[in-house]
Amino acid sequence: EASFSIRALSLVDRGWIWARTCVRGGSEKGWGWFLDGRRERKMNTFTDFIACAEHLHRQGYGRPSNTVAYGGSAGGLLMGAVANLRPDLFTGIIAAVPFVDALNTMSDASLPLTPPEWPEWGNPLTDSKAYDTIAAYSPYDNIAPRPYPAVLATGGLSDPRVTYWEPAKWVARLRPASTSGRPILLKMNMEAGHAGAAGRFDDLKETALEYAFALWAVEHRGAS
Structure with missing residues (x-):
């Protein structure tokens, strides 16, 4: 979860703006916010982040x-x-x-942390839809x-x-x-x-x- 970091002040003191995004896939806005950013909905995480950057730029907080x-x-x-x-x-x-x-790692069952992560990302070895989803953003x-x-x-x-x-x-x-x-x-x-x-x-x-x-x-x- 988001927390205060004194380290960011090193940049803020130089005139930077520090922004933390709360994109879907996290749980900052509830359990539904988490579910809307996992498995077949993972692309929401990326488009949310892009939307945050675009919004900051429109509001005058920086530019590309x-x-x-x-x-x-x-x-x-x-x-x-x-x-x-x-x-x-x-x-x-x-x-x-x-x-x-992501696609290669989630397809390698010999890695110790791959099988436990299948519920989060999907198992591309047994689910063609999961394979296509991961392949689209990997x-x-x-x-x-x-x-x-x-x-x-x-x-x-x-x-x-x-x-x-x-x-x-x-x-x-x-x-x-x-x-x-x-x-x-x-x-x-x-x-x-x-x-x-x-x-x-x-x-x-x-x-x-x-x-x-x-x-x-x-x-x-x-x-x-």
Whole structure:
């Protein structure tokens, strides 16, 4: 659930606006809000996020050239999906330990966390409708020549929830597909799992890297 983070003030003090979206698939607005963003209704999550960005821009809170999106884990799936659907809305995207190879992962029953996740996403091995639904939004499978924004993807070598090869594969496929000339970066933590660095100061360094990327993406929005 949404909570206060003092870290965001590092950007706010620099004149940034920090906005947190409550898209369907979460439970901030009740159980129905959660159900409307899962399984066959998962696309609502992505279109909700796009609608939030468009609304902020219409209200004068930023514009595509200075908007950076952030999401981690399943929120990283969101980042990958909106990058494919509306790359024009953002100048930068930060995808932390992103679940971007959804179709392959949900089809691999040998992964320890795949079977327990089938009730959430659907089982593409036994349900053709679930296969088609996941295939329609899986970020890795929907990469195409587009002017992608600058991207920072992070991963952890020991991550049991989002395996390290997901962000690695995604970045490798994004780089030749992007027509914008903007950088597609990968930071792999060789000593961390899903939650990132364990040490207090190491964790702050990871946040500093993400914020530095966001600042760079805006300051150099016209540069490759």
